[in-house]
Amino acid sequence: MEQKIHYFNKHSHTPVKIRYWCQDETRIGLKTITGKLITACGVKPVGLYQWLFKYLWLYGLVEPKTGDSFFYEFSHLDTPCFEKFLELFSQKYPDEVHIIQLDNGRGHLGLDLSIPDNIILLFQLPTHLELNSRWKAAVHSAPPYCPEVNPIERFWKEVKKFLKNQVFDSLDFLRRILRNILARFTQEDIASITGYDFILEALSVPGL
Template sequence: MRLSLNKDNYEAVNLYFQDEARFGMMTHLGKYLTASGVKPIVNYQHVFKTTYLYGSYSPINGDSFVWEINGVSTGIFEQYLKAFSLYHPKEYKIVVIDNAGFHSTRNIEVPDNILLLRIPPYTPELNPCEQVWQYIKNRFKNQRFETMESLRDWIDKMVNEMTCQTIKSITGNHHYLNAFNATFNN
């Protein structure tokens, strides 16, 4: 696919992978390193309060745009895209999305500086954003949060501690990088 862009409107083009992830107050148990024969002790709670992260991550330069919001819907997705379009407004964003039902673009307005590309259905392995969520959730295991505010603080800290280099190392895939460079660096 060839894109024709009016170069006067945009200073840069970037590739992002977008996805959502749910985080909640229920303790997710994971492996623990202990002495042989010693059973690990984890404070566990069974609470069904959750929040969601909407995230877009670039394997090109490690840039990211993350929103924490309570829920998933077409309306929220549209709001996210509008906010994302204002982040580096002179950047043309090619955003790869999955086929979640609320990603329907029939009745939403997609900003001019965003192009949405869908991956085939049932192929999460094609979306490097899934690895970002795994990176965060690996650090989320065995955590216990007393309040939603403490959970949100932890998420905020995790997201803000991820450097561009970390994001590039997680999302970087030579197939995507080569295709992007062949298309936009000629």
């Protein structure tokens, strides 16, 4: 039986919409992403390749239920950048409460991390601070990343398909290409890629 969960605004005491998002970051740079090439039978494939370690970090959020998304570029993968990313996201959707699924990456666990009031972080693995001493050893041995349960990881793979076997002259050129790639994906596309059954079924139970 479905039991709908309500979240109330502390000032107006009116119900607030709750949304569920999946978050992750990916590094994209000038070092060529290699992939399979199609050639004639017996012809060895030859492709351009460069080995340059200049890159950017793309921070992203996708909503599996609707296919809505939010992306922003940063220079580093760390707590200050993650905090700014959450702030920008909160400003775009200020009138809703957002539950964000994410991994236990180091940048997500900074003790000085400031989280906007309308954001709730849901870690894929329990954080050390939430556990008693009996379970801490198990978490220390567990991997901080579980890409198979975070659907945005699948979306990153689709994005990078468009970048395979390409050589970019500069990060600015790469940025322009990347913006065009992201613009190709409609909400329907993203929902199809990220709408994992186990997430949608779980959201249906509380009526989210």
